[in-house]
Amino acid sequence: MTSRHLYFKLLWEDVKRKSWAAALEGLSLFFAMPVALAMVLSNITVERFGEQLTQMERQRAAISMLKFGDSYPIVMLILGVAAVVIGISVFSYLHSRRQVDFYHSLPVKRETQFAVHASAGILITAAVYLLTLAMALVVAVVGGGFSMGLLWAAAKGYLCHMLYYILMYTVTVLAVMLTGTRIASVLGTAVFLGYFPALGGLVYAFCSMFLKTYYGRIPSIWTTVLPRISPADAMIQGISEGVTPVRAAGALAAILLIGGLTLFLYKKRPSEAAGKTMTFAAAGHVIKVLMVIPFGLAGSLFFSAMNGGLGWSVFGTVVGVVVSHCVIEVIYHADFKKLFCHEKTMAACMAAALAVVLGFRFDVLKYDSFLPSAEQIVSASVDFDTDGWVTWEANPLYYDRGAPRVLQGDAAGIEALLSIAEEGIQQTREREQGIWNYQESHYVVVRYTLKGGKKVYRAYQMALEPVLDAADEIYTEAGYKQALYPGLTLPEEEAVSNMVYMDYAENVRKPAGTQEELAAVYQAYREEITAMSLSRMKTEAPIGKLLLISDENAQILKVRETREERQSANWQPDYTRYWYEGFFYPIYPSFTRTIQALSDCGIQAGDWMDPENIESIQVEYSQQVEREVHVNADGSVYYTQTSYGDPIVFNYKEPEEIRQLMEGFGAYNGKNQMQEMENGYSVTITMDSDKGEIQRIVAGGFLKGKVPELVAADAEAADAQAADTQTGNVGAAEEFAADAVATENK
Amino acid sequence: MIKAEHITKRFDDITAVDQVTAEIREGYVFGLIGTNGAGKSTFLRMASGVLKPDEGTVTIDGQPVWENPAVKSRFFYISDDQYFFPNSTPQEMMQFYRNLYPAFDEKRFAHLLESFGLKKDRKIHTFSKGMKKQLSVICGICAGTDYLFCDETFDGLDPVMRQTVKSLFANDMAERNLTPVIASHNLRELEDICDHVGLLHRGGILLSRDLDDMKLNLHKIQCVLRPGMEESAIVGLDVVKKEQTGSIYTLTVRGEEQQVRECMEACDPLFYELIPLSLEEIFISETEVAGYDIKALIL
Secondary structure, eight states, X not given: OOHHHHHHHHHHHHHHHTHHHHHHHHHHHHXXXXXXXXXXXXXXXXXHHHHHHHHHHHHHXXXXXXXXXXXXXXXXXXXXXXXXXXXXXXXXXXXXXXXXXXXXXXXXXXXXXXXXXXXXXXXXXXXXXXXXXXXXXXXXXXXXXXXXXXXXXXXXXXXXHHHHHHHHHHHHHHHHHHBSSHHHHHHHHHHHHHHHHHHHHHHHHHHHHXXXXXXXXXXXXXXXXXXXXXXXXXXXXXXXXXXXXXXXXXXXXXXXXXXXXXXXXXXXXXXXXXXXXXXXHHXXXXXXXXXXXXXXHHHHHHHHHXXXXXXXXXXXXXXXXXXXXXXXXXXXXXXXXXTTOSXXXXXXXXXXXXHHHHHHHTTTTOOTTOOOOGGGEEEEEEEOSOOTTSOOBSSTTOTTSSOBGGGGSOOSOHHHHHHHHHHHHHHHHHHHXXXXXXXXXXXXXXXXXXXXXXXXXXXXXXOSGGGHHHHHHHHTOHXXXXXXXXXXXXXXXXXXXXXXXXXXXXXXXXXXXXXXHHXXXXXXXXXXXXXXXXXXXXXXOOOEEEEOOOXXXXXXHHHHHHHHHHHOTTOOOOTHHHHHHTOEEEEOTTOHHHHHHHHHTTOOTTGGGSGGGXXXXXXXXXXXXXXXXXXXXXXXXXXXXXXXXXXXXXXXXXXXXXXXXXXXXXXXXXXXXXXXXXXXEEEEEEEOGGGTOSOOEEEEEEXXXXXXXXXXXXXXXXXXXXXXXXXXXXXXXXXXXXXXXXXXXX | OEEEEEEEEEETTEEEEEEEEEEEOTTSOEEEEEOTTSSHHXXXXXXXXXXXXXXXXXXXXXXXXXXXXXXXXXXXXXOTTOOOOTTOOHHHHHHHHHHHOTTOOHHXXXXXXXXXXXXXXSOGGGSOHHHHHHHHHHHHHHTTOSEEEEESTTTTOOHHHHHHHHHHHHHHHHHHOOEEEEEESOHHHHHTTOSEEEEEETTEEEEEEEXXXXXXXXXXXXXXXXXXXXXGGOOSOEEEEEEEETTEEEEEEESOHHHHHHHHHHHOOSEEEEEOOOHHHHXXXXXXXXXXXXXXXXX
């Protein structure tokens, strides 16, 4: 008999014996595909969508259910589970001595045995899925008509689903080859699916928790590479972001590689491994070490999160190592008495885990105090975290990933930057020692590109006050400002054609003027924003915003709006989107040339702040009071914990009063991060509706040191009144203290 | 001929088979006997290509068994707990084996099933242990292979079936030169069927001889010495074991019968006779010599 004939005969026999798997999988897919599709199509009625749209909507629904993607991930979910179940099932005979004796005594080459069993697992799903897909196609054609798009979506969906099914399946079979019992195979599969992503997450968590200057938004091995070493992740990526040729080739290469490795292990696998937890003792030791150390680290992380003390961190490491090592040994030997065997390995794992934990905790590698010399730096940049009210990310339209765009630019003032970093290191130490004492702090990120091309990032939670001059030096660099505000480098025509002004209420107006007048606005703004320093930003609140966007980004947003328009019956063009995406830049009161140029184009920037447009201003003043009363041993009283009393409301309606108040006013909407506000004042402006203002209310406060005199006087009067009440409280406290001392003496 | 040369198999720190060398000639029944854990099953599993020896080789007519389908198609292995597909019937098992053993005799299979009273369409999992054993023997016989490896196959068969199977073996040996290799710890089962025995003990082979040779070379003598005669007067015998009950001495000795008789004649006891040894007694004697208290286990 030729081996080919034998292969097919044995394959058929094997498939027959796995008919239960085909039945279960077929039933699941039957309900998930043709039945579910029929239900969805039956809900798309002419009454809801009209004559013209119904057919189109049905086709769209059918395609979205049959294609591969996140529109209907149920099929992949079923196939993923099936891959694990069938993968373990087809080679489960390797777990039984009876069956191993039977199969391995047959006159069949091991390669043929492997091919028969491996292909049976794929063939079952391929056939069952094809059958249910055909049924779903029939349902789709009957319900929504035939189209090539539908057929193509189904065909592509079939191939992609099968690709990831086979990937999951081969990984499961690999786990079976390395294990000798069913439960060990399941655990092995879980390890293969989740080990590297979990390890990546663990390292990331360690860096975030123990490295005080770690900047986690930069792609690293543990955030980008390790999570990808998992078929489950590959599958999820494929589903959520589509199967590109590169992804498909990667999955195919992984299948071939893992398949080859699996065949090699199958041939090397001793028959006597049936019933043992691990097929290869050496692999078992390696896997144990690779599991135990991360478990120790995870234990440390857990207890550190619960209680930051070093002792608890060490306790968590020890517990993690001991428990995981014991559990693995019990699983390996299927004997509870083997709990503490291989104690030397356990001790070595514990030493390694403790070394990592202590290394992180005590910053052995001096990560947090890293400061290169100016000679080592090729280029550098810094993000002061002062412009977060608009978001400028590496990818302008997706601000969830990557470092801010400004970090890709270069700052000329390297010495200034290093002095900021040095101060950041110092303040980080002060924080650790509990002696940090500043009112404000910023998340300052520094990027160095060192000689050799290595990029190093450090993040400091620090106050900028001690290094404000150095920060201003960098912040007012033209090149730095252009990296921070990419709209400043737009071609003039492009900037001008898309330019829009947005007021306090997010009302949008298009400047009307000649090309020269509009260009003058752009030119003035570029110069004034470039000269804007962090020191000045502390005392100024933006009065309006200017849209500076490239044609490309404007088009992307437009397409996105159009897409949403199809999905929402209430869609309206909305420039707030541009605001949220970070394309509106702030106009400060000191930008007089810009304000004048805008005025020439019919836009009165900040005109809403004119007293004529304001009906009244309400100031809620909350008195600062000391709540906690403490008694010293000598009977003296002192207070801690500042808090605020019940607000006292002052109303101002006179134009002159309003003018004075508006000089120190800063709106909460569009507030810049440097802007310091006076505590205890909440200002609500009620616009005059008779002047055509749409928004009735503007909320904000007073800039630091800019509380108008009349408000300060009113507040002082309120404080004096409250002081009388407080005197009574102090008297009561002193009586209480005297009693306490008397009781003590007694 | 099956030839095992210095084969060794270890399971972790246990040496199951240690440097065993044996030859199994065609056309003879080879009995593999040994105590529990002696390595009989391990030897058979290596001979059938299930296990790979850590050392040494197993060959059939010079061809290695390991990973050699052509050689493996020359034998059929019946394990001590034969596997049948879940929910399968004898008919389905026959169809499976037919794909793998070209000489599989379907007609004979059907005939033997009928003779043994087994229904071809009945689910095997409803069979008794003995019926499953019968089925596995029928499959093995009908596979048409040159060798049949049986691991504790007679265990579970009733005496009638045991004799029936033995007669089947005898028939196939006569008709097509079948060579059964039977591993068992039940000595009585092998006594009337084996031509050659391999005696395994603690992983090593104690002896591998024709049964007749073994019987001819080990003798039990019962004798009564003359009054005043000392035990030391019996000389020239290779005494393996000696027992005394009153004035009756029971000696187990090695050597040819004629030589033993001559020695006894020369000693001139009051009475002596040679009693034939059963295979069980031979086995006990050999293992006791090796320091193994076999009685405690098998008697």
